[in-house]
Amino acid sequence: MLMQHAEPAADAGVETQTDVRAYAWVVFALTVGLLLSDYMSRQVLNAVFPMLKATWGLSDTQLGSLSSVVALMVGVLTFPLSVLADRWGRVKSIILMAAMWSLATLGCAISTNYGEMLFARAFVGIGEAAYGSVGIAVVLSIFPVRLRSTLTAAFMAGGAFGSVMGMAIGGAVAAHLGWRSAFGAMAVLGFVLVIVYRIMVTEKRLAPLQPAIVHDIKAANLGMRMTFRALMKGLFSTRSIVCAYIGSGFHLLVPAALWAWMPSFLNRYYGMAPAKAAMIAALFVMVTGVGMVVCGNLTDRISKNAREKKWLTAIVFCLACFVLLALAFRMPAGIVQLLLIGAGMFFSAGATGPSGAMVANLTPPSIHASAFATLTLANNLLGLAPAAILTGIVADRIGLLGALQLVPFAPLAAAIVFAIGKRHYAGDLDRVCALRDAAARGM
Known part of the structure; x- marks a missing residue:
């Protein structure tokens, strides 16, 4: 009895509507698509290291800092931004984050020196900081408990595939059109996905897919925010x-x-x-x-x-x-x-x-x-x-x-x-x- 009500019951209703399930997979695909964009924007830098070094005469330490600053921002800001997303709204947060890292990637494309590139890369990290945690939270909220391991693994694997794509596609574009075009291509992809996500995914359309207890907790949180100690x-x-x-x-x-x-x-x-x-x-x-x-x-x-x-x-x-x-x-x-x-x-x-x-x-x-x-x-x-x-x-x-x-x-x-x-x-x-x-x- 305990095993039955402990996990599966929370998601009853998600499996009763085939049309809802189809939409859930659309949301999953779009959310993973944004994760690919996340890692492509992050890793395209590695493909253009030699070009940046030659263009601006950068040291290896400076090149490394352009990569490390993204990881630093993600590590420092993941938790606070995820807490804010839980309170402000996950879908709105995803759209804002993806728009920010895409805009920052475009900033990398038009940077004229190391300082400007470092600043733009920092905002790539700020935009990406909470996406992984918020994105998977959205996905898990609309699927049955029995699929959690599969969905989590598939979602997180997007980071590996995005890294490979960022280096491969970025390197190919840079070889033919230059390193600025490589960053620009990643930015354009991000903006396209943001627009599609904004049109296709809303809290209102997600609501029927989520278990009733989630809505009860959200409603309660509107009147009483969880304290830090309780969190x-x-x-x-x-x-x-x-x-x-x-x-x-x-x-x-x-x-x-x-x-x-x-x-x-x-x-x-x-x-x-x-x-x-x-x-x-x-x-x-x-x-x-x-x-x-x-x-x-x-x-x-x-x-x-x-x-x-x-x-x-x-x-x-x-x-x-x-x-x-x-x-x-x-x-x-x-x-x-x-x-x-x-x-x-x-x-x-x-x-x-x-x-x-x-x-x-x-x-x-x-x-x-x-x-x-x-x-x-x-x-x-x-x-x-x-x-x-x-x-x-x-x-x-x-x-x-x-x-x-x-x-x-x-x-x-x-x-x-x-x-x-x-x-x-x-x-x-x-x-x-x-x-x-x-x-x-x-x-």
Whole structure:
């Protein structure tokens, strides 16, 4: 009984109308489309580094700062902007954010010096800061609980696909029309998607797809805003949700490190030219994105009738990544090593979908954007941000291969954290659902 009312009941009604379900998929496609634009605008810079260096005589430190300032803005502003979006309106916030990063990307195209470019890139980061958390909150609010892992993984995989597209398309445009046109193309794509999203997606059209409890909570919030203390209590209410945040952050250290260092690894240990190394490395990025989607869908299928199995799949994916990559980086260079690396990369972000589903299940719908902002913050602080620089620091001491041999221990640590969370999940979920039901009756 508890299992039945704890998760599926909240989304009753979403599956009863086939026309509504069709619209839900339209919203999902448009929201993922904006995520692709997000990462294309962010990563197109990497494709034009040599041109910017030649045009303005920039140092490598200055080039790096143009990339890092985006990550800095995202890390600092994700949480506060997501909280504001929960209160101001998620659809309006998405439109404003996408318009801002598109306008800032256009600003990059017309920049005349390093200072102007740095300023424009900072606003790219401000616009993108809360999009991931707010976008996935919108998506999860209109789909059944049983699809949460699949949808979260598919949505987050958009970052990997967008990164590849940004570098590939941006590089092709820059080669034929110049680096300014590369930024301009990304900006135009963003503006087109903003206009389409504004026309197609509104809070009013989303309302019939959302469970009744969401509307009750929203109505209550109009008269009484949640205090910061209450928000923190909702975000960190149980041990299992803290484990979901930490485990997710740890396990993403692997893809972040390998995305950054695979071109160098292929260049140094396989003798590939930089262009070929970058192309092969992009394939590994694609494998990671495909793995996220497949692992998320597999999680939903396995955990359909057993809620704790979300944790089990996350643990298995992390252990598979650890074993495959630990073996791969201890083998001699060759096709077998590359195949094992590819297999490890397939599972390297596999826990993304399960982690997102855990967070959604363990927090009230009214603060889902804030909850995913917290997950994004953990992902950045524990995995994405330190991965490349920590690997580089170790590589300076024991070589790049030695550093990459240590990277797989991150998902092993994540598996341990997920195992701890699994022990507490059933009881924690029952308590969260009981509190949610009590709040709904009190309204």
